[in-house]
Amino acid sequence: QVQLLESGGGLVQAGGSLRLSCAASGRTFSSYAMGWFRQAPGKDREFVARISANGGRTAYADSVKGRFTISRDNAKNTVYLHMNSLKPEDSAVYYCAGSDRIFASYSSSAYAYWGQGTQVIVSS
Secondary structure: OOEEEEEOOEEEEOOOOEEEEEEEEOOOHHHOEEEEEEEOOOOOOEEEEEEOOOOOOEEEOOOOOOOEEEEEEOOOOEEEEEEOOOOHHHOEEEEEEEEOOOOOOOOHHHOOEEOOOEEEEEEO
16 A cells, blocks of 8 residues: 655745655555646646656646656655746645556546645735
């Protein structure tokens, strides 16, 4: 079983930055791909970014491309989401997710393990 715990959310002004962290435990972190998703009130959960097991491949939703960066530190069993130039529409609960695949897809169904989420609010 894999446990994921997000942190780093909070309130930030538009144009600001935040770094989300997701600490993993329970299995060999370096063997599975990771992703970040988000869900705003009244909306479906949506893909944000994903990273391969070894960190060599990344992919982003068009809405965050050029502003967000996903990274991982396998020695620390942690994946990060660096968010810059934040916009009010980025406000959501952000979830990290883990997949047994080496590089999972953008679909939430590819991820078996989920954290509880961390709230990000971007004020205008």
